[in-house]
Amino acid sequence: MRWLILITIFLLVETYAFQAVKTLSKNQIVQIIYVVISLGILAYVIYTFANYDRSVGPTKYSLRASGLLLLTLVPKMILVLFMFGEDIIRVCVAGYNYLTNTFFDGNVAQYMPDRRKFISQIALGAAAIPFAGLLHGIFKGKYNFKVIRHVLHFDDLPSAFDGFRIAQISDIHSGSFDDPAKIEYAVDLINEQESDVLLFTGDIVNTMAKEMDDWIDTFKRIKNPKYGKYSVLGNHDYGEYVTWDSEAEKAANFQAIKDIHTKIDFNLLLNDSAFIEKDGERIAVIGVENWGHNFKKAGDLTKASEKVSKDDFKVLLSHDPSHWEHEVKKHDDHFHLTLSGHTHGFQFGIEIPGFMRWSPVQYVYKQWAGMYNETGRYLNVNRGFGFHAFPGRVGIWPEITIIELRKGKETA
Structure with a gap:
């Protein structure tokens, strides 16, 4: 159950992150590379912690896995806040469009507006800040006495x-x-x-x-x-x-x-x-x-x-x-x-x-x-x-x- 909850959260975050990537780049190779890297990190983290030996305790491998998890998850959670906020607005606009079009014209063509590219750009820019901070913390900050x-x-x-x-x-x-x-x-x-x-x-x-x-x-x-x-x-x-x-x-x-x-x-x-x-x-x-x-x-x-x-x-x-x-x-x-x-x-x-x-x-x-x-x-x-x-x-x-x-x- 614990792993099911973690994987569900990770996939939800990844869904939004992938939407941002798709909005910014229509290149399928870029999208495939992103998916492969994300799934690879998820597989590594799951494998490492599924094989965690309680008779040994924390190791450099478990530290590396937790670092990778935070390095990918925290920035994407920031990204989700922006994308989810936009979705709330899109749903409200879709509801308004549906009611007005149905009531006045009967034209039920398209109610949900497209995701805006600049929102994805802002979201990725905001996510880059904790990503850079975590990356610095892993390679430099931990020894910044x-x-x-x-x-x-x-x-x-x-x-x-x-x-x-x-x-x-x-x-x-x-x-x-x-x-x-x-x-x-x-x-x-x-x-x-x-x-x-x-x-x-x-x-x-x-x-x-x-x-x-x-x-x-x-x-x-x-x-x-x-x-x-x-x-x-x-x-x-x-x-x-x-x-x-x-x-x-x-x-x-x-x-x-x-x-x-x-x-x-x-x-x-x-x-x-x-x-x-x-x-x-x-x-x-x-x-x-x-x-x-x-x-x-x-x-x-x-x-x-x-x-x-x-x-x-x-x-x-x-x-x-x-x-x-x-x-x-x-x-x-x-x-x-x-x-x-x-x-x-x-x-x-x-x-x-x-x-x-x-x-x-x-x-x-x-x-x-x-x-x-x-x-x-x-x-x-x-x-x-x-x-x-x-x-x-x-x-x-x-x-x-x-x-x-x-x-x-x-x-x-």
Whole structure:
């Protein structure tokens, strides 16, 4: 039934798209080439997903298939909006023609006006915009790494940490990578920031620990800042989106994923905390396991904070930003800064600084990208280092976050 619905939608969209092609070109060879390409893509997508192996999980082949599906379907859906709108007008005109011709003349020759060529041209022009965007996102956008900087002011920040620089990365999803040179470039970009501490907020793989085998040496090149590297797990790190032959096999994969963090010199915090000390003062780094409002709730904030006093300055690592919305921001213990990821900003949206920011993910997550502040409690949602499901990024670029902590109030 699921495939029947998908195929029905695809054929409906293709019917309208083919009408646009026919209106613009009467050349049968052009029309045949269009049909062959469209059916070929549909066959490839159906074959790939019909043979999806739930014991393996996402692969480069399934990523490629989803990319092709979106690359062809999204622009054509834009095209359908124009063509369907014209059809509504044509039906209304046909009804008017029928009633007036029948009533006055009895001339029932032709009621439905022809499809207008310029509408098809406008529709194809509009469809070309998302097509170009998706194409750029697949080949360029997914590795268009950006360094996003924030300066945050706190009255109760220990004086020794005035000017302290935190680097954050999130959602590596190593199983999706297909360009070693681009990942090497991103690692160099992280190193160039010369931060005081590096914090990673989960999802190191898509599912399997072996996805990182070819990338251990690359990520091990990330310099160890003066005050270390800390990390937490994300929802994908628990191996819960594939079928396992046994619980023992699943547990072994989970342990191997945790071991990856040690191999690349990160201190993995599993509902635990650590202190960073500087000039006789300290701040706490607290790491919870994944806690998502709609995902796995393995995080235990109480357990993670056992070593921390209420007066300590706290930086919390929690993969899913819904944790901040539903538990952290109103917690009796004041968590000054929470770092999350998870959403990827949907890998699709529009961001024009100071003017506009939109993504479909905002209808699911209240906090989905960037810095948020409520009553002096901050949350940063990193847009992610890697990509997943769709092999690209459109308008929402991969992010390395640099946060500078300052003591005192922000000055105008």
